[in-house]
Amino acid sequence: MHFHSVYIVAAVASAAWAAPTNSFYNNAYDFTPELEEFYSRVSDYINNGNFRQQNSQTCDPSSVSLPALASGLPAPTGALKYVAIGRGTQNYTCSDSTKDTTPAAIGALASLYDASCIAANYPDLLETATNVVLNYDLSTVDTDAPLPPANAELLGHHYFEGTSNAVFNLDTTSEDQFGIAISKKNASMDAPAGSVPGQNNSGDGAVPWLYLNTITGTVGNYTHVYRVNTAGGAAPSTCEGQSSAFQVQYSAQYFFYVSN
Ligand SMILES: *[C@@H]1O[C@H](CO)[C@@H](O)[C@H](O)[C@H]1NC(C)=O
Numbered sequence: 001m002h003f004h005s006v007y008i009v010a011a012v013a014s015a016a017w018a019a020p021t022n023s024f025y026n027n028a029y030d031f032t033p034e035l036e037e038f039y040s041r042v043s044d045y046i047n048n049g050n051f052r053q054q055n056s057q058t059c060d061p062s063s064v065s066l067p068a069l070a071s072g073l074p075a076p077t078g079a080l081k082y083v084a085i086g087r088g089t090q091n092y093t094c095s096d097s098t099k100d101t102t103p104a105a106i107g108a109l110a111s112l113y114d115a116s117c118i119a120a121n122y123p124d125l126l127e128t129a130t131n132v133v134l135n136y137d138l139s140t141v142d143t144d145a146p147l148p149p150a151n152a153e154l155l156g157h158h159y160f161e162g163t164s165n166a167v168f169n170l171d172t173t174s175e176d177q178f179g180i181a182i183s184k185k186n187a188s189m190d191a192p193a194g195s196v197p198g199q200n201n202s203g204d205g206a207v208p209w210l211y212l213n214t215i216t217g218t219v220g221n222y223t224h225v226y227r228v229n230t231a232g233g234a235a236p237s238t239c240e241g242q243s244s245a246f247q248v249q250y251s252a253q254y255f256f257y258v259s260n
């Protein structure tokens, strides 16, 4: 019975990988197929002797590559600085609630969690974790706390200035001042077939993968940002039955590149 090994793994790994103990996340730990897959992969790493404690401050992401499917976007230049899991909402408006009107994207609001070490050491876990976190109920969660199931630390906040300037503010405390990437979309591609379409595996689809270039106002040497491995976030195809403003839950990975 597979849950047996899941619970052993949770106990062994609890120092580095949150087991279902945090009351904020009790609902999120109703065992979803995504969470089961996550712990099954952790179990494989432990069985193979390849599981280590994570410390995002001492991890070198320079060997990490974008997902192969991101080849549909311009290739990165410079050096990868951070990989973050983003979790929040994509925001839309509808000028009326008929099927003849299409939702307009007006921005997003998300918390960013440092997943650089997970990306460097356990890329398959990163992908699964990104899907797991989509099912969290944000209204019950302290979004500044480390994000289970991989206990990724808060890295920053993603929001918009106007409808086209995507901001990634990585200054979170007086000590953690990692700069601010202000960016505009340069290229996009449809999320690959099989991407998670929304919470509970139902919804209107995963938002596109993006290549964003930084603009004036950026602090630090950030040059471009990719949004990949998206889950959820897409609007319904028409405004039929929608309110004038609405949010769609999403998660994604953001890759931050800097000039050398
Ligand atoms: C997006 O919606 C969130 C609520 O989920 C809101 O706090 C935020 O200000 C909105 N951002 C934009 C650009 O509309």
Ligand SMILES: *[C@@H]1O[C@H](CO)[C@@H](O)[C@H](O)[C@H]1NC(C)=O
Residues within 6 Å of the ligand: 074, 186, 213
């Ligand atoms: C898009 O990105 C490419 C590669 O970085 C760059 O050469 C081009 O000028 C950009 N185009 C716009 C409109 O920003």
Ligand SMILES: *[C@@H]1O[C@H](CO)[C@@H](O)[C@H](O)[C@H]1NC(C)=O
Residues within 6 Å of the ligand: 199, 200
């Ligand atoms: C997902 O499933 C849970 C448990 O069945 C339910 O409580 C929740 O409302 C569902 N969420 C969505 C967005 O469908």
Ligand SMILES: *[C@@H]1O[C@H](CO)[C@@H](O)[C@H](O)[C@H]1NC(C)=O
Residues within 6 Å of the ligand: 220, 221, 259, 260
């Ligand atoms: C940006 O790059 C320059 C040289 O290319 C370097 O001197 C500087 O320290 C870098 N700044 C940051 C914030 O990394």
